[in-house]
Amino acid sequence: MKLSDYVIDCLKQQGVSHVFEFIGGAIVHLLDSVSFRDDMECISVRHEQAGAFAAEAYARMNGKLGVAMATSGPGALNLLTGIGSCFFDSVPCLFITGQVNTYEYKFDRPLRQIGFQETDIVSVAEPLTKYAVMVTDPAQIRFELEKAVYLAQNGRPGPVLLDIPMNIQRAQIEPETLVSFFDSQEFKEISTDSDIDDSIITDIISMLSEAKRPLILAGGGVRVSNSTDQLSRFIQKTGIPIVSSLMGLDVISHDNPLYSGLIGSYGNRYSNLILANCDLLLILGSRLDSRQTGTRPDTFGRGAKKIHVDIDYNELNSKVEATLAVKANLNDFLTRINSKLTGFNKPDITDWLISIKRLKNLYPTYSFYPEESEIEPNRFMELLSSKSGHFGAICLDVGQHQMWASQSFKLSQSQRLLNSGGMGAMGFAVPAAIGATLATGDEALVIAGDGGFQLNIQELDTIVRLNLPVKIVVMNNSSLGMVRQFQDLYFEGRQQSTVNPNPSFIDIARAYTIPTFQMNSMDDLQQLENFINTEGPAFIEVILEKKTEVHPKLVVNRPIEDMYPYLDREELKKIMLIDLVDEMDIPT
Numbered sequence: 193m194k195l196s197d198y199v200i201d202c203l204k205q206q207g208v209s210h211v212f213e214f215i216g217g218a219i220v221h222l223l224d225s226v227s228f229r230d231d232m233e234c235i236s237v238r239h240e241q242a243g244a245f246a247a248e249a250y251a252r253m254n255g256k257l258g259v260a261m262a263t264s265g266p267g268a269l270n271l272l273t274g275i276g277s278c279f280f281d282s283v284p285c286l287f288i289t290g291q292v293n294t295y296e297y298k299f300d301r302p303l304r305q306i307g308f309q310e311t312d313i314v315s316v317a318e319p320l321t322k323y324a325v326m327v328t329d330p331a332q333i334r335f336e337l338e339k340a341v342y343l344a345q346n347g348r349p350g351p352v353l354l355d356i357p358m359n360i361q362r363a364q365i366e367p368e369t370l371v372s373f374f375d376s377q378e379f380k381e382i383s384t385d386s387d388i389d390d391s392i393i394t395d396i397i398s399m400l401s402e403a404k405r406p407l408i409l410a411g412g413g414v415r416v417s418n419s420t421d422q423l424s425r426f427i428q429k430t431g432i433p434i435v436s437s438l439m440g441l442d443v444i445s446h447d448n449p450l451y452s453g454l455i456g457s458y459g460n461r462y463s464n465l466i467l468a469n470c471d472l473l474l475i476l477g478s479r480l481d482s483r484q485t486g487t488r489p490d491t492f493g494r495g496a497k498k499i500h501v502d503i504d505y506n507e508l509n510s511k512v513e514a515t516l517a518v519k520a521n522l523n524d525f526l527t528r529i530n531s532k533l534t535g536f537n538k539p540d541i542t543d544w545l546i547s548i549k550r551l552k553n554l555y556p557t558y559s560f561y562p563e564e565s566e567i568e569p570n571r572f573m574e575l576l577s578s579k580s581g582h583f584g585a586i587c588l589d590v591g592q593h594q595m596w597a598s599q600s601f602k603l604s605q606s607q608r609l610l611n612s613g614g615m616g617a618m619g620f621a622v623p624a625a626i627g628a629t630l631a632t633g634d635e636a637l638v639i640a641g642d643g644g645f646q647l648n649i650q651e652l653d654t655i656v657r658l659n660l661p662v663k664i665v666v667m668n669n670s671s672l673g674m675v676r677q678f679q680d681l682y683f684e685g686r687q688q689s690t691v692n693p694n695p696s697f698i699d700i701a702r703a704y705t706i707p708t709f710q711m712n713s714m715d716d717l718q719q720l721e722n723f724i725n726t727e728g729p730a731f732i733e734v735i736l737e738k739k740t741e742v743h744p745k746l747v748v749n750r751p752i753e754d755m756y757p758y759l760d761r762e763e764l765k766k767i768m769l770i771d772l773v774d775e776m777d778i779p780t
Contacts, residue, residue: 195330196225196361199288200232202337207256210235210630212243214270216263218290218309221361223261235630235658238650240267242623244274245648248283249610249627253585255418257344258285258627264292265309268355269316273617276320278351280614281439282416284344287321289313291357294328317353324353330363334370342373346382348504349416388520393532395516396474396499401537403472403497405544405769406432409455412439412613413477413502413522420444422526423476429533431541433548435463437478438598439613445605452548456484457746458595461755462551464746467493468753469547469769475500475514477522479507481614484752488773491751495770501525551767557599559743565713567736569593569667572714573600576639576665579724583663584634585610589621589644592673595742597639619647625662626654635661642668642694652704655729662729664706666697669736677741681756691738701731711735 199222203211212235215223226234237243243260251258258278262271268289278285291297292307305311314324322343327336340352373379400406414423420443427434433450436443444451453463467473473496478484480500485492489511500514501522508517518525562568573596580586585608586601588594594611603609610628612620621644625636645666655662676690701708709723709732710716723732744755751773754764765772 193365193367194221194225195333195363195365196221197228198333198365198367199337199356199361200225200229202334202341203259203286204229204232206341207254208259209233210250211259211261212237212246212250212627213261214238214240214243214263214267216267216290216309218264218267218292218358219261219288219361220290221358222288222290222356235626235654237623237626237654239648240270241273241619242626242648242651242654244271244285244287245277245612245617245620245623246627246630247285247287248274248278248281249585249587249624250631251278251283251285252415252610253608253628253631256284257341258283259288260285261288261290263290263309264307264313265311267309268311268313272317272320273615275317275351275353277612277615277617277620279320279322281412281612282349283351284349285351286340286344287317287351287353289353289355290361291326291355293359294357295359297357314353314355320351321353322350324355326355326357327360328357330360330365331370333360333365334367335373335376338373339378342379342382388518388525388528392516392518393529396518396529397532397536399472399497399499399516400430400432400474401539403539404541405470405496405547406430406472406474406539406541407452407467407470407496408432408434409437409467409473409475409478410434410440410443411437411476411478414440414443417477417503417522419477419523419526422523422530425530426526426533429530429536429538431538432474433466433545435467437484438611440478441598441611442603442607442609446602447604452552454598455752457486457752458483458599458742459746459752460557460599461555461744462548464752464755465551465555465767466548468495468751469767470496472496473498475502476526477502479504480511482511485512486746486750486752487748488751491773494751557744559596559741562714565715567711567714567734569596569736569740570600572734573597574602576720577602579720580637581607582635583607583637584632585625585628585636587621587624587628587636587638589638589640590616590618590674591641591644592669592677592740592742593639593641593667595674596667601639618644620644622648622651622655622662622664625664626651626658626660629660629662635663638662638664640664640666641673642666642670642697643672645697646694649700652701652706656704656706659728661727663723663726664701664729664731665723666731666733667736668694668697668733669740670694670738673740674742677745680741681747697731697733706731708732
């Protein structure tokens with residue numbers, strides 16, 4: 193059979209029904225092989241970066257594998273931001289790039305290029321992938337496909353890349369004679385099993401039972417490891433409250449009384465205060481990056497014993513020293529500990545839960561306190577979420593709107609919140625909604641800013657062409673607000689490059705035949721209702737004041753409980769159950 197047909201057969205066996213691509217000459221064979229099938233569809237996007245983001249969201253929603261393809265040279269290079277996004281956020285995706293014929297490729301010769309659009313994408317992508325290789329022998333295609341998919345999905349998941357030259361794609365092969373990766377010594381030497389000693393589980397249960405102020409910090413690893421059900425059982429068995437990182441926001445229903453918000457640089461003030469006051473912190477699948485800990489990781493949870501569980505050994509004790517570091521698959525860990533919690537006597541943490549409720553009531557999250565019918569972003573996010581229970585995925589772009597939504601959008605148990613976490617790529621949300629909708633068939637909601645929306649605005653065409661049920665909210669304050677806010681704080685208000693006039697988004701959406709709506713104040717609620725109730729794609733622009741900011745915000749050299757706008761020192765001292773950091777030596 194033709195090698196390109198074999199590749200597509202293998203993808204289907206992985207449960208892949210959609211391939212995201214932007215066609216070019218070097219992948220014609222592969223896409224032609226898809227065209228013969230009625231069980232797989234090519235999703236032709238308008239930019240390769242959008243295809244990569246869509247594949248990422250597809251994988252995050254189906255829990256298996258996303259696939260994106262691009263031609264050689266510029267096509268392959270345009271995938272890189274999406275590849276990096278999958279790498280940093282641990283998403284299993286297979287990226288397949290076309291390449292010039294092997295007889296046109298320079299290999300080790302000291303030339304810049306021989307074939308048209310020839311580019312050494314493997315060398316470029318290697319630092320951002322778990323595995324990247326050019327297939328130069330047709331007889332190796334089974335081995336390389338199996339190896340790539342296995343590595344993408346096992347251990348700490350991530351992206352892989354296969355670069356397949358055109359003459360390899362069109363080669364004839366005998367499938368039954370192909371060498372399997374799973375028969376190799378290399379496979380036998382790879383171990384991703386978690387060997388969790390019973391004594392560790394016993395020690396952790398003992399620490400939980402002794403804690404007076406225990407807290408769970410849930411990271412993106414909970415979703416990556418498909419551990420949400422086990423986490424729910426653990427919370428039910430122990431009664432321990434939970435906060436989340438940005439990537440862990442959708443691991444639990446926000447209606448759960450034990451859910452206590454988002455922590456970190458742009459977290460809820462009450463969430464950071466809760467974490468700062470806990471005496472036992474169970475960290476599940478979070479890498480504790482500086483957006484969580486602030487620039488003083490030594491002050492993070494300083495009054496607590498810390499148990500850190502992660503599948504990646506390199507993340508343990510790399511930023512915050514743990515009392516107990518456990519390398520484990522999170523689903524295996526939670527399954528094991530849940531089995532040992534039968535008959536577990538929940539500790540009496542009544543006072544702790546009362547304190548948490550008090551902090552939530554004392555410090556609700558506002559960007560500012562509105563007058564009359566002004567649109568205050570956090571209140572708008574609460575309103576929007578109250579009308580959005582039918583959306584399967586909420587897809588956030590990157591910027592101020594992302595933080596307002598992460599602080600205040602209330603998620604149900606079944607909803608997913610898709611962020612570009614580690615990469616933080618503007619332009620993520622619209623393509624992500626495409627991938628999410630195709631993975632599940634559910635409606636998707638995009639929340640974007642006026643800056644990020646324009647980076648992949650061309651994908652409005654993809655949404656309309658496929659008649660996808662994607663609703664797009666653009667929060668428009670006529671600036672790249674996150675950086676503008678940074679400039680106002682640290683650069684005496686010099687707003688270089690952050691404040692520029694926008695085009696008419698209403699006119700642009702209408703040009704794509706998308707129904708459009710606009711809110712200028714909270715009196716325009718009917719516009720929001722009409723937007724939500726429109727069948728198929730729809731667009732609404734929410735007009736904000738240019739000065740709108742994200743509050744509260746952590747600034748440099750402050751612990752996470754000490755956010756700007758600052759609380760009165762005496763007020764903070766009364767809230768804190770441990771010593772304030774300003775009584776310590778803070779470096780400038």
